[in-house]
Each structure stands twice: as structure tokens, then as C-alpha cells.
Amino acid sequence: MKLNKSASRVMDILTILSIAKEPLSVSQLSRELNAPKSSTFEILTTMVVKGFLEFDDIAKTYKPGIKLFEVGTSYFNNTDLTKEARPYLEGLVKKTGETVFLATASDGDVVYLDKVESPSSIRTTATLGMRNPMYLTGLGKAFLAAYSDQKVAEIMSERSFIPVTSNTIKDYDSLMANLKQIRQRGYSIDNEENEKDVFCIAAPIWDYTNQPIAAISIAGLASRMTEKGTKEYAVYLIDAALNLSKRLGYQYDQLFRDN
Missing domain, CATH: 3.30.450.40 (GAF domain)
Incomplete structure (x- = not known):
């Protein structure tokens, strides 16, 4: 079975951030993913725009967003x-x-x-x-x-x-x-x-x-x-x-x- 690389990285990012004790930077996430910083940044930006992540403009870090909570809550409610x-x-x-x-x-x-x-x-x-x-x-x-x-x-x-x-x-x-x-x-x-x-x-x-x-x-x-x-x-x-x-x-x- 062939997996889509970008989709896999989205799932990996969500998993990493869900267990991290604090928000992470793009550099930290790219190292965790073993992926280029540029492509990691593109995925993170998309996830922020869609509401699945939140970006702290001062600390330059990412954390799970409200949309992720809404989707998870919908699963449990059903x-x-x-x-x-x-x-x-x-x-x-x-x-x-x-x-x-x-x-x-x-x-x-x-x-x-x-x-x-x-x-x-x-x-x-x-x-x-x-x-x-x-x-x-x-x-x-x-x-x-x-x-x-x-x-x-x-x-x-x-x-x-x-x-x-x-x-x-x-x-x-x-x-x-x-x-x-x-x-x-x-x-x-x-x-x-x-x-x-x-x-x-x-x-x-x-x-x-x-x-x-x-x-x-x-x-x-x-x-x-x-x-x-x-x-x-x-x-x-x-x-x-x-x-x-x-x-x-x-x-x-x-x-x-x-x-």
C-alpha cells in the first residue's frame, strides 16, 4: 500500500504536537519528521490556515488548534x-x-x-x-x-x-x-x-x-x-x-x- 507523503506528515505533526509538553518551532518539527524545513513550513502554514494548528507569532511556535478539538469531539460524541x-x-x-x-x-x-x-x-x-x-x-x-x-x-x-x-x-x-x-x-x-x-x-x-x-x-x-x-x-x-x-x-x- 502506497501512502501519500504529505498526508502522512500531517498525521505525524498532529501526533508529535499532541504528546509534546510545549509548543514546537518549525525547526524542531522538521527534525522530528526528518523532513526539509521548507516543506514542513508549507504544511504547518496550511494547517494553521485550516484551524488545525495555532501559531504564536512571538515565540514562533505551533500547537494544536481549535479545529482539531472540534473534529475529535465530533468523533467521541458519535x-x-x-x-x-x-x-x-x-x-x-x-x-x-x-x-x-x-x-x-x-x-x-x-x-x-x-x-x-x-x-x-x-x-x-x-x-x-x-x-x-x-x-x-x-x-x-x-x-x-x-x-x-x-x-x-x-x-x-x-x-x-x-x-x-x-x-x-x-x-x-x-x-x-x-x-x-x-x-x-x-x-x-x-x-x-x-x-x-x-x-x-x-x-x-x-x-x-x-x-x-x-x-x-x-x-x-x-x-x-x-x-x-x-x-x-x-x-x-x-x-x-x-x-x-x-x-x-x-x-x-x-x-x-x-x-
Whole structure:
């Protein structure tokens, strides 16, 4: 396959500037591209005119322009979350043999968007479109741990802690202590807190604005989710959540950046 040299250099320039810690000059960019300064300057000038780059006339440097942001935002706005997430859910089922869920947040609840089961996986009561309070589930607690403490307080100010099982979180202080553990650990745990005999681990999904927009979980029988198995599954879970987040534009290498 023959590539157009000028088009390739445009893509290379965008890539270089997107990861650079500061604006770059035409000389710096020509060296990075291993291309003549004159032809590099022509491409840069065109990109400035089209709005994909901004030029600082005093420092004589270039940085990404607003048009690039508009084009990137359009891509993410037209991304189907469930479609993008499905391969990651299927991959987790293949690796673990357990049920995997995708959920989003709505008014202090989690809403189930998708689930994938294997023939040997547990059958839970959760169905697509079903809602559950955030404090009850691994998915919900993954969201809450991703939020600021202030936002958690606002959400829980309109909620009562209603016990569903003997393991359900019973008060605000216990919830906040649990969220602190989640941020340090990198994933949430639901140890029969919403459903008897069901053990879940979950992690948040972030988008290009660095906001949590979804969460994924692995659910299995509590009796077979050993500490070793949980840690093994957590590696798969965090990897899937982080890779999906990056596909949606997230720019960090940790799901919880303060941990």
C-alpha cells in the first residue's frame, strides 16, 4: 500500500504536537519528521490556515488548534458506548468464565446497559434497563469512588441506606471508608451486598473529558471468588477498563489518579 507523503506528515505533526509538553518551532518539527524545513513550513502554514494548528507569532511556535478539538469531539460524541464496550465485555467473559456487566449512572442509580454471560457463569437478577442505588453495587461504588467527596455527599443526601442483605453498607461513614479503599485498590468490591451469594468487582470507564461515564463489573458466585481469583480477575478488569477509557479519549494511565 502506497501512502501519500504529505498526508502522512500531517498525521505525524498532529501526533508529535499532541504528546509534546510545549509548543514546537518549525525547526524542531522538521527534525522530528526528518523532513526539509521548507516543506514542513508549507504544511504547518496550511494547517494553521485550516484551524488545525495555532501559531504564536512571538515565540514562533505551533500547537494544536481549535479545529482539531472540534473534529475529535465530533468523533467521541458519535461513539456508541455499548458498541465500543462490547468487545471488552466479551474478552472478560472469555478470560474469567463469569458474567460481565456494563452500566451507566442516572440520578444516584446505576442503570444496566449490557451484559455478557458464559454457559458456566452465574445468573443474577440484574437485567438490562434495571436500576439499583449506587451504594448497593460494585458498579455503583466504582462510580462513587470516581466522584469527588462533595458529589458523593450530594448524591447520598437524597438517599437512605436500606439494607438488602446483611452485608449492605449501612451508613455514610462506612461508605466513605469503602470508597477510600476502592481508590487505593483500583477497583470496587460487592461482597454479597446487593444479592445473596453474588460477588462482584467493578471499575469505572472515563471519557475524553476525564469524567466517569460508565462502569464494568465481573460477577460470580461468592463461594468460588477466592482472594487469589479476585486479584487475578482485577488485573483483567482494570486492563479492560483502562483500555476502553483510552479508546474514548481518556489520557491517563490510572483509573484513580490520586491513588
